[in-house]
Amino acid sequence: VNVAVVRETWSNERRVALTPEVAKKLKSKGASVLIERGAGDPASFPDAGYKDAEVADAAAVLGRADVLLKVQPPTLEEIAQLREGSVVISLLQPHLAPERTRALRDRRITSFAMELLPRTTRAQAMDVLSSQAGVAGYKAVLIAAEASPKFFPMLTTAAGTIRPSKVLIVGAGVAGLQAIATARRLGAQVEGFDVRPETKEQIESLGAKFLDLGVSAAGSGGYARELTAEEREQQQRALAEHLKGIDVIVTTAAVPGRKAPRIISAAMVEGMKPGAVIVDIAAETGGNVELSEAGKTVVSANGVSVIGPVNLASSAPIHASEMYARNLYNFLELSLKDGELKLDWDDELIAKTCLTHAGEIRHEPTRQLVD
Numbered sequence: 346v347n348v349a350v351v352r353e354t355w356s357n358e359r360r361v362a363l364t365p366e367v368a369k370k371l372k373s374k375g376a377s378v379l380i381e382r383g384a385g386d387p388a389s390f391p392d393a394g395y396k397d398a399e400v401a402d403a404a405a406v407l408g409r410a411d412v413l414l415k416v417q418p419p420t421l422e423e424i425a426q427l428r429e430g431s432v433v434i435s436l437l438q439p440h441l442a443p444e445r446t447r448a449l450r451d452r453r454i455t456s457f458a459m460e461l462l463p464r465t466t467r468a469q470a471m472d473v474l475s476s477q478a479g480v481a482g483y484k485a486v487l488i489a490a491e492a493s494p495k496f497f498p499m500l501t502t503a504a505g506t507i508r509p510s511k512v513l514i515v516g517a518g519v520a521g522l523q524a525i526a527t528a529r530r531l532g533a534q535v536e537g538f539d540v541r542p543e544t545k546e547q548i549e550s551l552g553a554k555f556l557d558l559g560v561s562a563a564g565s566g567g568y569a570r571e572l573t574a575e576e577r578e579q580q581q582r583a584l585a586e587h588l589k590g591i592d593v594i595v596t597t598a599a600v601p602g603r604k605a606p607r608i609i610s611a612a613m614v615e616g617m618k619p620g621a622v623i624v625d626i627a628a629e630t631g632g633n634v635e636l637s638e639a640g641k642t643v644v645s646a647n648g649v650s651v652i653g654p655v656n657l658a659s660s661a662p663i664h665a666s667e668m669y670a671r672n673l674y675n676f677l678e679l680s681l682k683d684g685e686l687k688l689d690w691d692d693e694l695i696a697k698t699c700l701t702h703a704g705e706i707r708h709e710p711t712r713q714l715v716d
């Protein structure tokens with residue numbers, strides 16, 4: 346089986362779906378590895394490092410691919426160059442671009458959307474959402490620290506004592522917990538909150554304080570559900586008062602398959618101290634903060650900076666690619682037997698992650714969206 350990788354073409358995308366380490370593992374499993382010239386350059390993996398792969402141009406790589414590994418969804422042009430019946434493993438954002446799903450279906454490509462991977466214990470080593478969210482949480486705190494006019498740690502100096510920054514992390518999933526850990530390492534006084542009650546213990550185990558806003562909304566599958574209007578109002582009221590004392594906020598809240606919940610209103614930001622900084626990781630998916638704009642820094646009238654970073658995972662491309670490539674390898678390995686690809690449709694990880702196969706859309710919500 347030919348496992349192929351092309352250079353990512355989205356602007357700002359520096360990750361690559363295959364590292365030299367994973368190329369070696371694939372070869373030892375009997376696969377042949379093809380990589381587009383320069384595909385690893387943006388992530389600092391030069392061609393020469395891929396000793397177990399054949400380097401070729403994009404057209405040759407796509408035309409010979411049995412399995413194409415990608416970070417961002419393939420473009421319509423790339424899909425058109427793939428052979429019928431080939432396999433694509435990538436993030437595919439099926440809710441965003443119906444024409445892409447149609448193209449995959451119509452070319453009879455077997456596509457796996459890594460967003461659809463069930464979040465079971467067995468799937469953890471394949472979970473790209475988790476590995477990349479960890480990078481985002483870490484980077485968001487560094488961006489906040491850089492933009493803040495204050496120190497994070499407490500300092501005792503000859504010029505007097507500097508009090509530590511008060512940092513609030515909103516949403517304590519994978520990104521939020523990494524943000525809490527990072528802010529703690531920088532010495533800030535950290536609080537976190539989430540609507541899933543089990544996060545209290547997780548937040549406290551990282552040495553942060555759980556901010557109790559009196560709202561609990563656990564949904565299914567370990568995720569949050571959307572808040573009712575009443576719950577939302579209660580959360581907002583309790584939060585507005587609390588934010589007056591906060592120096593830095595990092596927001597990470599998400600609800601699967603929906604726009605990011607709006608948690609911090611413009612009025613709340615106007616009640617904050619001048620110089621306060623907010624980094625909204627959810628800016629790209631609708632925003633947790635009313636004022637945030639993806640790719641921009643908005644400064645409110647009272648001097649609060651609201652930063653909306655895009656594609657944070659791509660900003661630490663070496664480690665993000667290493668984790669991403671290992672995640673994809675662990676998923677692909679389920680189907681590699683003696684150098685051949687054998688898809689076991691009885692395996693729920695294969696069946697549930699599949700977006701298109703044999704000219705059909707296998708993921709019901711996407712099928713309804715596309716047809």
Ligand code: NAD
Binds near residue numbers: 567
């Ligand atoms: P996510 O990106 O969907 O959401 C981020 C966080 O936002 C979640 O913790 C969610 O509860 C929170 N949130 C949603 N609405 C909110 C609101 N109105 N106010 C405050 N917070 C709000 O979630 P995620 O980080 O991908 O993971 C969610 C859960 O799944 C976590 O418990 C995680 O540990 C678990 N998980 C399990 C596995 C596994 O076992 N394989 C893998 C990954 C994640």
